[in-house]
Amino acid sequence: MQYNFKKIASVPAASDFIDVVLSRTQRQTPTVVHAGYAIARIRQFYMRKVKYTQQSWNEKLSRILEDFPRVDDVHPFYSDLLNVLYDKDHYKLALGQLNTARAMIDKIAKDYVKLLKYGDSLYRCKQLKRAALGRMCTIMKKHAASLAYLEQVRQHMSRLPSIDPNTRSILVCGYPNVGKSSFMNKVTRADVEVQPYAFTTKSIYVGHTDYKYLRWQVLDTPGILDRPLDERNTIEMQSITALAHLRAVVLYIVDISEQCGFSIAQQAALFHSIKPLFANKPLVVAINKIDVRKLEDLSAEDRALIDGMRDAMRGPAAMQLGDDDALPIMSTLSENGVMEVKNRCCDLLLAHRVEQKLASRRAGEVMNRLHVATPVPRDSKQRPAFIPSTLEASRARKAAGEKIVTEKELQEQNGGAGVYSADLRKRYMLENDDWKYDIVPEIYNGKNVADFIDPEIEAKLAELEREEDELEAKWEAERMDREPQEADLDEDERALLGEVRTRRNKLVAEHRRKKAAGNNNPVVPRKVDHERKLNTKNMKSSLESMGLDATAAVERARSRSRVVKRGRSMGADASMGADDANEDGKKMRTSKSRSKSVAKRVKDEVGGGLKSVDATLRATKMADKAQRKRNKLAKSGEGDRTINTKLPKWLNSGKRGNGKTDRR
Structure with a gap:
């Protein structure tokens, strides 16, 4: 039976007690009510406030009354010790006052909840709630002395x-x-x-x-x-x-x-x-x-x-x-x-x-159940205790003054614990002491594995490895003799060898190119054309070799590569007059704006994925029409998640959660 008074929770002062309970009620119950609500909802709102406050008081006061030991329930030693240190009457009186306060708070809550059921307006319900909480706090203020006394008792008891x-x-x-x-x-x-x-x-x-x-x-x-x-x-x-x-x-x-x-x-x-x-x-x-x-x-x-x-x-x-x-x-x-x-x-x-x-x-009841049985000897033969011969021999050597080295002494002499390994075989009791350190046979499927091991297997393995090394060295020498040396070749053979090596390198490069870039790309990037073969000159020679006129194809390729530059120069020439020419007869570029309308830009473009300019204009109108709904919502597109109101009411109002300190 042990009492641990250090587990008793601290007793707060009356003012702190009130602040804790009211703050908890404010944080754990709804805080918004309007006069426009139904009267049943308003009553329920304030009844919940009163009930929650009463429950908080009840829980905390019950915890205090349960933590402090009862004088009549503890051991007489602790009972008299409490009487000596704190005066038993004062101790009981303080706990009794808190018990009475708990009952009064429960009664007040019950009465005011009954009154709130008949409240006819928000104002009347609010005043009833205020009166209920005020009377509860007033009761606890009257017991401030009891709370302070119990806190002093708790501090002293925790040191016992x-x-x-x-x-x-x-x-x-x-x-x-x-x-x-x-x-x-x-x-x-x-x-x-x-x-x-x-x-x-x-x-x-x-x-x-x-x-x-x-x-x-x-x-x-x-x-x-x-x-x-x-x-x-x-x-x-x-x-x-x-x-x-x-x-x-x-x-x-x-x-x-x-x-x-x-x-x-x-x-x-x-x-x-x-x-x-x-x-x-x-x-x-x-x-x-x-x-x-x-x-x-x-x-x-x-x-x-x-x-x-x-x-x-x-x-x-x-x-x-x-x-x-x-x-x-x-x-x-x-x-x-x-x-x-x-x-x-x-x-x-x-x-x-x-x-x-x-x-x-x-003890008497247990002793009556016990019976000590004494065996009756069946003969007169003496049966002394058996003492092993090894023990008798060690005792004899010790009596003769011979020093017996123990396993612990051997351990200290041979490196200590973790280094020395005790020899367990030296104490084996066999017919022949030479058998103690024999190798223990390994049995597999009822047969001794040692019977199937060749004693000369290691020597044979070393001989096989030596022969293998000799054969590898011999084969390497023959291979070097079979390969022709470049120094022994004449000029024609060297040129042929160079062509073979060049052809092999080209094949390897082509294979790597096909593997990396593939052959299905419609447009060949310049970085893939490592040899610069894809140009207009090779294209013209290839087409002429097949009997075709390549002039138009070459012009079209050159014009497409410079289409932007030509368009700009033509626009500049068209916008210039005779006065814009310099002394050499060349046209001067002006800074006139070149903005075009949508219809003009569509007409100038060729293709664009549609078969005609009318189809392109129709597709543009359909896209603009589909965007009107988004434009009305002030959104630039389907992916627009912009919140136009920077501080919306629903996002920046409401109660604070647990651990929050920011206000509305």
Whole structure:
């Protein structure tokens, strides 16, 4: 049973609480309503506001009431600790007020929703909603003090240690500055502040240690003074609460040097004063600071007081451990005897727990069901335990003083972990030790693979590879001898070889051209005509070789290549007069505009994909007619996605979403 008070959510202040709920209502509900709406819609709009606000209050208040622990439901230790630290009455009163506020808010919402059902106008509905939210906020403002008090309680509870009241625990107690925190720092991994003045420890600290493979909880309590219970302060009452309710072994530390500022008589008086809290708990009285003052140096009166404390700690568990003579002694400074004190406390608590389990009714029921069977011997033959011969031999060698090297030592000598590989075969128990390192046969289909392997296979493979290299070298030499050398050729043979190489290069280039560009292109780009064969000169010679007149074809090809330039020069000549000629009789170009109408441009064009000029004009009119619908929409074409209104209402208005900060 462990309580984690760090999970309790923070309690906001009243003003922040109101802002959070109202802001959430504004963000999560509709915000636009008009007087022109139907009255049922207006009522529903404001009823939703009131209901959502009531639900928000209910959820947040219920979360607070559920997170804080109930005093009557927790362990008595935590119940009394809450009473000591925060006053149980105030704590219950604050939670009760929040519970009442939650019920009042629910009732207000119910009443105003009923009134909103009969609202006859937008104004009346709005005023009812405003009154409902205002009354809810007023109720929470009245409970501002309760919210602030619970937040302080939550902050303090989050700093409390997580103590398990039922686990194995060692409870350290005594006067202030006797060495309780020092003992805890030595036996656990905790780091409690230690100072040479009283009441350094102001609350209960928890540490953990291990003993017999079990986890133990060590509690360091604040110091206690010997005075009546009603005069003790909050710090002391924490220790009294722990002593009264925790099932733990109590370790009472006595400062034998009296450097804590309290004499042995005062420490003994405190011990006997709180002795009723030790009832039904194992008790250990430890003498601390023996490095300053020995136990033998005590006076008779002080020794008698210590003996009185020793007699008080005797009990059934202590008698089983043989603890009836001396008290455990230690020094937290030199760590002398610290672990012995811890071990004695743990053993005493374990024995005490066993006694409690045996004394319970449940243990008796279990014992009645147990039966230990003892086998009856069937003969008088002795059957001693079997000890392997290897173990006997190792024991004999060890008894003789022979040093036995372990596997770990071999590992460290041969490179360490990850490098050394243990030899497992040396411990094989075979008839012949020479068989330990034999190769394990590989069985395939019931047959040993080694029986089908030629022992000379590697040598034969090397011989085959050598013969193959010799044959390759011989073939290469013969090939070089068969090929004619260019130096041995005469002039005619060299010319023929050059023609062959040129023809081969042309064939390769033609093949690459066909593969890259293809032969189906109607127009051959200049970059494809690498040899510049496609010109008017070759075309004229080719046509004349077939008996055709190529004059018209050549003129047409030349005119099409210069059609733009000729058209411009002709237009310039037509627009010039006699005055525009220079002294050499050449025409001068003017800057007169050459814009033409659509009909004129269509007439001058030849072809254009249509068979006649009329068809071209008809197609142009049809295209213009089809575009009129788009022109009316102020769009340049089907792909026009322009939004003419730069800030349309539907795109730049509405509520803000979650995480948005921009306003309308």
